[in-house]
Amino acid sequence: AQTVTQSQPEMSVQEAETVTLSCTYDTSESDYYLFWYKQPPSRQMILVIRQEAYKQQNATENRFSVNFQKAAKSFSLKISDSQLGDAAMYFCAYRSASGSGNTGKLIFGQGTTLQVKP
Amino acid sequence: DSGVTQTPKHLITATGQRVTLRCSPRSGDLSVYWYQQSLDQGLQFLIQYYNGEERAKGNILERFSAQQFPDLHSELNLSSLELGDSALYFCASSVAATTYGYTFGSGTRLTVV
Numbered sequence: 432a433q434t435v436t437q438s439q440p441e442m443s444v445q446e447a448e449t450v451t452l453s454c455t456y457d458t459s460e461s462d463y464y465l466f467w468y469k470q471p472p473s474r475q476m477i478l479v480i481r482q483e484a485y486k487q488q489n490a491t492e493n494r495f496s497v498n499f500q501k502a503a504k505s506f507s508l509k510i511s512d513s514q515l516g517d518a519a520m521y522f523c524a525y526r527s528a529s530g531s532g533n534t535g536k537l538i539f540g541q542g543t544t545l546q547v548k549p
Numbered sequence: 550d551s552g553v554t555q556t557p558k559h560l561i562t563a564t565g566q567r568v569t570l571r572c573s574p575r576s577g578d579l580s581v582y583w584y585q586q587s588l589d590q591g592l593q594f595l596i597q598y599y600n601g602e603e604r605a606k607g608n609i610l611e612r613f614s615a616q617q618f619p620d621l622h623s624e625l626n627l628s629s630l631e632l633g634d635s636a637l638y639f640c641a642s643s644v645a646a647t648t649y650g651y652t653f654g655s656g657t658r659l660t661v662v
Contacts, residue, residue, distance in 0.1 A: 466650065474637060475551070475653065476639060476641075477653075534604055536594045536607065537594065542592075
């Protein structure tokens with residue numbers, strides 16, 4: 432079974448600085464997707480960025496980028512020029528893309544709470 | 550507004566009771582997913598429906614059941630409620646059963662007292 436681990440329960444960053452959130456996962460599959468979701472105090476789950484495992488190029492969405500290391504099974508999120516609105520809990524998630532596991536089900540990590548200091 | 554509507558937003562009920570959570574997917578989406586978010590278990594996948602049929606099942610308790618109706622809305626039924634069932638229940642929807650990404654609703658906060 433696949434697992435996702437976020438080893439940093441809490442992180443803090445100064446406004447305008449850069450922060451990196453860590454995520455590792457365990458799988459025997461070669462085809463899958465990885466996601467970062469943001470959950471602000473409103474509790475809404477918001478998709479931040481996604482990565483297909485077969486793509487070597489790291490995904491980027493404005494100030495958000497990932498460092499995808501497939502061999503190391505690592506998927507970190509970098510937030511540049513941090514803003515107060517980035518304060519939230521961030522979840523890393525895995526989705527199988529092959530065989531009977533390809534249902535759309537997401538497996539989430541435990542989350543990292545990000546504090547942004549003015 | 551994500552387009553996925555969940556009702557009610559908040560629900561307080563007593564142990565042993567039964568409740569129904571409702572989800573209306575985004576227009577055009579055929580697949581519905583239910584997740585439970587609790588403090589100690591994090592976000593857990595419960596069940597998925599696609600166009601009225603069950604597609605995948607997670608660690609859903611036998612006391613819980615779900616269905617998707619012909620109009621594609623879905624209901625999650627929780628019975629014989631226990632204190633530990635207190636959680637935030639999310640619904641999400643997508644166009645296809647295995648779409649790359651999907652959209653979450655704002656959740657139903659269930660408190661069992």
